[in-house]
C-alpha cells in the first residue's frame with residue numbers, strides 16, 4: 681500500500697524531486713486511470729524516481745456541480761484505491777474555490793512550489809486552473825521552461841470509445857453492470873452502514889440489511905441485482921434491491937437493501953460493501969404481498985444457483 685501524503689501547509693514540496701506524477705481526479709480508479717498511472721510507473725522505473733498519483737482531496741464537481749453529482753466512490757475509497765494501484769505514493773492537493781480560481785501558471789506554481797516533477801502524465805484533454813482554461817499546450821510550455829517532461833496520453837479504449845467515468849456512470853444508470861464492471865476492471869461497489877429498517881423483512885421471510893446510500897454516491901440505476909456482500913471480513917452471495925422499495929415508497933428510506941444468503945445474525949451499525957455483478961430485473965411496486973415475496977424469493981434462488 682502506497683503512502684498517502686496530504687499537501688497541506690506543512691507539506692515539503694521537495695517530495696516532487698525526481699518523481700513521475702500522474703495527475704487527475706480519478707473517480708472510479710477505472711482501467712483508463714490505471715493505464716495513466718502505469719505510464720507514471722514506467723517513467724519512474726526508467727528514471728529511478730518515485731511514481732505518484734497526484735489528485736485532489738475532493739472531487740472538483742462537489743464544488744462546481746453539487747446537484748448533478750453521481751460519484752463512483754467516496755473520496756476516502758478513491759484515495760485508498762489509488763494507494764493500491766502500484767504507485768509509490770498518493771499526493772492529495774486540498775481543492776478549494778480559491779485554488780481552482782488561480783490562473784494556470786499560478787496553479788502549477790502553487791502545486792509544485794519550486795520543485796517540478798521529472799515527468800507529468802495527463803490525459804490529452806486535461807484542463808486545469810481558473811475556468812479550466814489551462815491546456816496541455818500550457819503544460820508543455822511550463823514543462824519546457826522548468827525541466828518537466830510532460831506526457832499527454834490518449835484516453836484508453838478497447839472498443840473505439842474511450843473509457844471515462846462519465847461513460848461508466850451512464851452504463852450504471854442504465855443497469856448495465858457487466859459492461860460498467862468491464863470498463864472499471866473490477867466490480868462496481870457501494871458501501872454503507874447497516875441501518876434499522878421497518879422490521880418487515882422477517883415477516884416477509886427474507887431479512888435485508890438496509891443501507892442509506894446518498895443519491896450523489898448512487899450512480900447505479902434502481903433495480904434488483906445479484907451481488908457479493910462483504911461484512912466483517914466474510915463474503916456472502918446477496919440479492920440486492922437498489923432504490924427505495926416502490927411498494928413502500930411512502931415509508932421506506934433505505935436506498936440499497938441486501939439479503940445475504942446463508943447469513944443470520946445482527947448487522948446493525950456494521951459497515952457493508954456490496955459488489956454488483958448482474959442486473960436481474962427492474963424494481964417495481966407490488967399490489968399483492970404474496971407476489972412480492974415469491975418474486976424476491978425467486979431472485980434469491982437465482983443468486984444461489986448462478987453466482
Ligand SMILES: Cc1cc2nc3c(=O)[nH]c(=O)nc-3n(C[C@H](O)[C@H](O)[C@H](O)COP(=O)(O)O)c2cc1C
Pocket residue numbers: 877878879880881882884886887888890904919920921924925926927928932934937938939962963964965966972976979980
Ligand atoms: C432481492 C430483493 C428484491 C426486492 N425487490 C423489490 C421490489 O421490486 N419492489 C419493492 O417494493 N420492494 C422490493 N424489495 C424490498 C422489500 O420490499 C423489502 O426488503 C421489505 O419491504 C422489507 O423492508 P425492511 O427491511 O425495511 O423491513 C426487494 C428486496 C430484495 C432483497
Ligand SMILES: Nc1ncnc2c1ncn2[C@@H]1O[C@H](COP(=O)(O)OP(=O)(O)O)[C@@H](O)[C@H]1O
Pocket residue numbers: 874875876877878879880881882883886887888889890938939940941942943944945946947948
Ligand atoms: N441473511 C440476512 N441478510 C440481511 N440481514 C440479515 C440477515 N440475517 C439477519 N440479518 C439482520 O436482520 C436485519 C434486517 O431484518 P429485517 O427484519 O429485514 O428488519 P429491517 O430491515 O427493518 O432492519 C439486518 O439489518 C441484519 O442485522
